[in-house]
Amino acid sequence: EVQLVESGGGLVQPGGSLRLSCAASGFTFSRYWMHWVRQTPGKGPEWVSRINHDDGVTRYADSVNGRFTISRDNAKSTLYLQMNSLRAEDTAVYYCARDIWYGSARVFDPWGQGTLVTVSP
Amino acid sequence: QSALTQPASVSGSLGQSITISCTGTSSDVGGNYYVSWYQQHPGKAPKLILYDVSKRPSGVSSRFSGSKSGNTASLTISGLQAEDETDYYCSSYTTGSTVDVLFGGGTKLTVL
Numbered sequence: 001e002v003q004l005v006e007s008g009g010g011l012v013q014p015g016g017s018l019r020l021s022c023a024a025s026g027f028t029f030s031r032y033w034m035h036w037v038r039q040t041p042g043k044g045p046e047w048v049s050r051i052n053h054d055d056g057v058t059r060y061a062d063s064v065n066g067r068f069t070i071s072r073d074n075a076k077s078t079l080y081l082q083m084n085s086l087r088a089e090d091t092a093v094y095y096c097a098r099d100i101w102y103g104s105a106r107v108f109d110p111w112g113q114g115t116l117v118t119v120s121p
Numbered sequence: 122q123s124a125l126t127q128p129a130s131v132s133g134s135l136g137q138s139i140t141i142s143c144t145g146t147s148s149d150v151g152g153n154y155y156v157s158w159y160q161q162h163p164g165k166a167p168k169l170i171l172y173d174v175s176k177r178p179s180g181v182s183s184r185f186s187g188s189k190s191g192n193t194a195s196l197t198i199s200g201l202q203a204e205d206e207t208d209y210y211c212s213s214y215t216t217g218s219t220v221d222v223l224f225g226g227g228t229k230l231t232v233l
Contacts, residue, residue, distance in 0.1 A: 112166060
């Protein structure tokens with residue numbers, strides 16, 4: 001079964017740091033681009049970051065650029081998100097998602113179950 | 122870049138059909154940039170129900186269908202069932218933007 005399991009969320013003070021992990025299983029992790037997406041209650045998802053599978057090229061949303069770092073360990077089939085200088089507006093459920101081609105189309109499938117990050121004094 | 126525009130809520134009676142719209146621009150929905158739809162139950166991860174505008178992944182009911190006209194994509198659910206009552210989100214990859222993918226704000230479906 002293809003599965004993604006996030007961990008590492010929690011309560012952190014503004015200005016603090018947190019490192020999220022996403023453990024992949026059931027597929028060859030090293031062959032896929034991976035993304036982090038976040039969602040606040042009652043709102044639509046917001047794309048956060050992406051990392052390529054082979055050359056490690058990364059991309060970030062403007063809202064996190066310079067504060068968050070995405071990385072991966074293909075040997076451990078694990079995706080990471082290092083979050084520094086956290087702000088209240090970073091409070092959200094963070095999901096990892098696999099970027100996969102279905103025929104001639106790209107999709108996010110599957111998503112993990114999410115891990116909650118709360119930034120508060 | 123702004124999120125894709127969806128109605129906040131729609132409703133329909135059991136057995137009827139509803140349509141949820143998703144409006145973007147020529148740089149996302151209107152281009153050939155892989156429009157998808159996700160269903161999300163409370164506290165759960167989004168689940169892919171349509172991709173490439175109208176294709177269904179294995180295991181997804183044929184009651185879910187999709188279409189696109191110009192910069193607007195649509196999700197139609199026919200033969201509404203009680204378990205369809207939840208949130209739905211559209212998404213589209215983008216070009217010429219600072220993000221890889223845009224998502225809609227979500228539509229809450231109520232089955233009457």
